[in-house]
Amino acid sequence: MRTKSILAICILFIAGLTLSFVKDNIWGSKFLTVNKDGSITYFPDEKGNIIPDFSLVGYHHGLKEIPKVNIVKTIQPISGDAGKLIQTAIDEVSNMPLGANGLRGAILLKKGAYSIAGTLSIKTDGIVLKGEGNTADGTKLIAAGKGLRSLITIGGKGRITEAGNRVKITDKNVPAGAKSFQVSSSKDFKVGDKIIVYRPGTENWIHDLQMDRIVARDGTKQWKGEDYNLSFERAITAINGNKITIDNPVVMAMEEQYGGGEIFKYEYKGRLKEVGIENILFESEYAHDTDEDHGWVAVAFNHIENGWVDQVTSRFFGYSCVSLGNGAKNITVKNSKCFDAKSVITGGKRYSFNNDGQQNLFMNLETTEGRHDYVTGAKTCGPNVFYNCKARKTHADIGPHHRWASGTLYDNIDTDGEINIQDRGNWGSGHGWAGVTQVVWNCKVKGAAIQNPWVSGKNYAVGVQGQKLKGRLEGKPDGEWEGMNKTDLQPASLYQAQVKAARLAGQNRDSPLRLH
Template sequence: MTAPGPSGGDDTASLQRAIDTAAALPLDAQGFRGAVRLAPGRYRIGGTLRITASGVVLRGSGGATVLAADGARARTLITFGNTASYGVVGTPARVADAYVPVGGTALTLSSTAGLTVGSAIVVERPTTQEWIDAIGMRGIFTPNWSLRFERRITAISGNRVTLDVPLTTALEQQYTQATVYRYTFPRISRVGLENLSADGGAMSADPAYATGFHNAALWEFNAVEDSWVSNVVARRFGGAGQTGLGPQSRRVSVLRTQMLDMITTDSSARSNAYLLQGQQNLVRDCQVTATKVHAFTTYGRQAGPNVFSRCTATLVQTTYDSGGHQRWGSGTLYDQLSVDGSLLLVNNGDRGSGHGWSDANSTAYNCVTEGYRVQGPPTAHNWAFGCTGTLLDGSDGEIVSPGTPVLPASLYDQQLADRTP
């Protein structure tokens, strides 16, 4: 359906009605309800548009369609999905292996009762004080969180199961007892934002913009899977993550997007361009221009894997770093990035609110930087292959071919080809 054209006033309500009309349609065999097409012109958005049903796409008519923030209030212009919580189905089984390595896909369980090939499961790895001590994070990390790897069983042999996607953090019985269980987790799917432009400049007039976590963002994905953003150009946004792929997002692709002329503040914590959380998410072919920004970053306690690939950041004044921001961002691939500034896969110690090891089992691959630092966490790894720029002091991670790119040109492309029938 085609939404009404721009009214000259606040268009939030009319666009939300069009979205809600599409959301009321039945799902088709492919899991879609319909697309809401926006006409060319400048739509003024005084509130927040919300897509909370599966199979709804918001589609512009190309760059001539502009979603413009209206009013001096910092916010997210479009949110996808609500938040959710895990529900355990049946009795969790213990992982019986003394050690399952990074990249592991096979687990021996105390029981496979209730599990079948195709079962959607969680591999839960609780954080313990023993592990925190082993990685040197006493007083920085606290044992009140878990990594939850959402996976699918592809084979069962006795009490041994095979997973569809490798683990990004090792399971070490000396530090923690991992479990496996079937689960429920309500998500919406097959929602998208595509083929338009956006302007967030009006939000920078918010009196709290420069002092608070203002979050002047274009989009945010909550409990969403198998969805996308494509062909979107955004100007003059700021805040904590323009690519707001939150911790409950999964298999979301952000393709061919630009975050230009970002309006950021003096606080590094409030200046992220593309922020990845969740698991199995992809940001590719993106561009950032800003004065001060963490261009490509992750927040912590994420199960991964996640990918930044073939993205460029041009910083016109002060350079900030890219890389994991805090608390064990696990299994991130930084593939063919070009960054004005530094790329850091490091221990941030007590920086900020106590960020500690911010990347673990992550890889920088054929990245072009002013400088890069790759450190090796205890019990884990970080790698750099073929990266150019100054190799910074303290890089005790696994460094291969510094200053000279390696083949294949893109690790993401090669892995995709390897797993595609």
């Protein structure tokens, strides 16, 4: 008995040491802490900037589950070009009445191969195109023959137009992460209004950012203030006197010295909503590995709000599996793959999952043979999120590609290449500073260059595992690095922690499925 007791004590002692060791390895960020109740406390820098809340992105801000849509049309594979058959079905469903849920119905493409010589277009609300599997024995849509094109385009028309007078933001500084600010007058606004938070580009801002003196080469264009007027789409959630509270945070500092900011109500007439693509394999025919006269984008979205792509795979396209234009807002792209691109490996090629829009969510994705696998374009306005994504056989870097994207979270990205947020100098026609308020959280990389711009905010590298790189240009300010090559960061996912915190705060009480 004594021997057994001693053995039990030893086991408990060793277990205690093990638990203590595991606990000691766990670490948290100096920028925020997750409290016992799941709420998050953020710690501002000297100018009041915090890491923003990225939780309200994706389909209906993540507050609604992607719907299961009733099938109203079923199509069987045919020999020859199936493009006309599928487009006719899309047009028929487009003429059906909208349901109370904003949906018309789903078109089911049964298992088999569908050869398509042109482009399929969805131009009406409430249509879902779905297959019976995104593998070779499922539903396969083939971009047949020659012609650089998107295989499916989803989009309406129009643009942001002002629907009221502009009102000045009166705070001298609205820091990144803020969800409220003072305005000169709130009398013309009400809770629920859709507004633009407008941040003007000014010449003194360009000068202080040093983007008016990019080291020039043939084709280099220096930045101009009027080209960098930024419009962030938001909704008003509260008004208290002249204090306006908005749903999604400010993602770059709005400073009086650089023109401050304004708000105004807006319309976007012609913008689509409630369109989805599900469970399909897309392939492009090609002549050889560097062929550039074939299918370019599998699924392209623009001028649409609240849509989704789920469980699709693309192979052999020259540009991307899914590409979102700057008029695409609150789109969720998830559980999808982009494999084996065919193109020259240079220039504007192989942007596997591309985002130029606002408040979009990319999650649970995988790529091979891409250049810029998870990427944003010029002047992309956040928040936007890439979460739990993998990239292999990469040919360039992940991250904001050029010209000042603001407010992107790269969370649990696993790549055998690089994630870079830097001054790209005269690459392209003058890429310059790629972005601000870019947060790289718990990512695995071969290497990463994370730099801060000269003014207007910071970029963050928290828990990055890999090599720290100098970046392309010497003498640029270092980013906010923390916990490099340390494992066991808590929270392991910032996005998931923020989703949980928002739900617990009551913002998302109707959305138990936002945790993945």
